Amino acid sequence: MLRIDGMLIKPIQRLTRYHMFLSSLSKTCKELGYTEASHEYSAALESILSAANHTNTMMWIGKMENCPLDLSGQGQLLKQGNALVSGGKGRNGKRWSIGSQLPSSCFLILFQQSLVLCRTTENMAEPDSPSLVYSKHFCLNQVRVRDVVAEDLNTFEIHKLERTAVGMKKAEDEPVTRIECGSEEEKIEWVSAINDEVKDLKFFAKRLSREFSFS
Secondary structure (H helix, E strand, C coil): CCCHHHHCCCCCCCHHHHHHHHHHHHHHHHHHCCHHHHHHHHHHHHHHHHHHHHHHHHHHHCCCECCCCCHHHCCCEEEEEEEEEEECECCCCCECCCCCCCCEEEEEEEECCEEEEEEEECCCCCCCCCEEEEEEEEEHHHEEEECCECCECCEEEEEEEEEECCEEEECCCCCCEEEECCCHHHHHHHHHHHHHHHHHHHHHHHHHHHHHHHC
């Protein structure tokens, strides 16, 4: 019979392999009547699976094509999902017209410092993981979100701002980008997540400004 140190996976091995070990421990404890221990191993299993899923997601996003950003420097990955986008300009400078063009499919990725818009293409090698192609991004310290768009409850707008002598204002040469979600609830979640990060960035900017003014 193997000792427990012989069953443990070495640190250099894949984190994702721990789930088999923890799942087995949880099942065995449950069968032996150790309910509390079984629950604890199940909780550890959920944490491992969550970490593994996040790692796989970051590896997938890290393969994004034509991305000018250092994605590892954009802060924590907060939210991702599909939406429809219209308005704005893509990487090639071509505008998405709000009035004359139907919304196009888009994949949104929210980091602590930026919102990245990209399109997906078929990945023949990994059909379940479509390839991501960069379209554009917004720095969250330079945007304003408008969550009410006429009577469309599923859509919100992103306005790019520019710094002036008296503060921030909407950039005149930047068209509005409209993002249509699958439901009103989904829209509210996106708007809330983006606005939370915008507020945090403003708070830290003001705090740094005060610290420098006193130094």
